[in-house]
Amino acid sequence: MILTHEEYQQLKVPHDQKLFETYHRELESAKNAFAKKDDKALKKVYKTVRQFYKRLDSQIQKSTVSKNINFACDKGCNHCCQIRVEVFGYEVSAINEFIRKTFSNDEISHLMSKLAVVSAKAKGLRLESHFIPCAFLKDGECSIYEMRPAMCRKYYSV
Numbered sequence: 307m308i309l310t311h312e313e314y315q316q317l318k319v320p321h322d323q324k325l326f327e328t329y330h331r332e333l334e335s336a337k338n339a340f341a342k343k344d345d346k347a348l349k350k351v352y353k354t355v356r357q358f359y360k361r362l363d364s365q366i367q368k369s370t371v372s373k374n375i376n377f378a379c380d381k382g383c384n385h386c387c388q389i390r391v392e393v394f395g396y397e398v399s400a401i402n403e404f405i406r407k408t409f410s411n412d413e414i415s416h417l418m419s420k421l422a423v424v425s426a427k428a429k430g431l432r433l434e435s436h437f438i439p440c441a442f443l444k445d446g447e448c449s450i451y452e453m454r455p456a457m458c459r460k461y462y463s464v
Contacts, residue, residue: 355400
């Protein structure tokens with residue numbers, strides 16, 4: 307069973323207002339730099355998103371441990387990796403930077419081909435009809451796990 311939005315809300319993951327305000331302020335500044343193609347700002351987006359994800363993961367972990375929730379998911383579980391995921395532009399930017407830093411040219415070329423196929427399959431599908439394996443899956447595992455979007459971090463099988 308996948309944890310629904312309502313069940314996730316019941317976990318009462320603490321909301322760190324200061325973190326979110328800082329995060330969004332930095333991302334606003336980075337968005338402007340992104341429009342100007344400022345490489346320094348794009349690296350800042352990557353760093354900011356990475357820090358935010360670490361804090362989000364930590365808060366989810368604390369909330370689930372305190373409520374004695376054990377997830378069935380483990381490395382290699384890709385049950386929810388066929389569900390449509392929506393991402394913010396800054397997440398795309400951070401994923402792009404992660405790929406640029408960690409993937410070889412051949413891996414990037416292969417990924418681009420997979421993204422084109424997945425995009426063509428997904429075109430026009432309604433949310434409830436979207437069961438397409440994620441283009442970032444490689445041998446059943448997430449190839450961008452460290453930088454997976456916030457939405458992916460919130461799906462769990464219990």
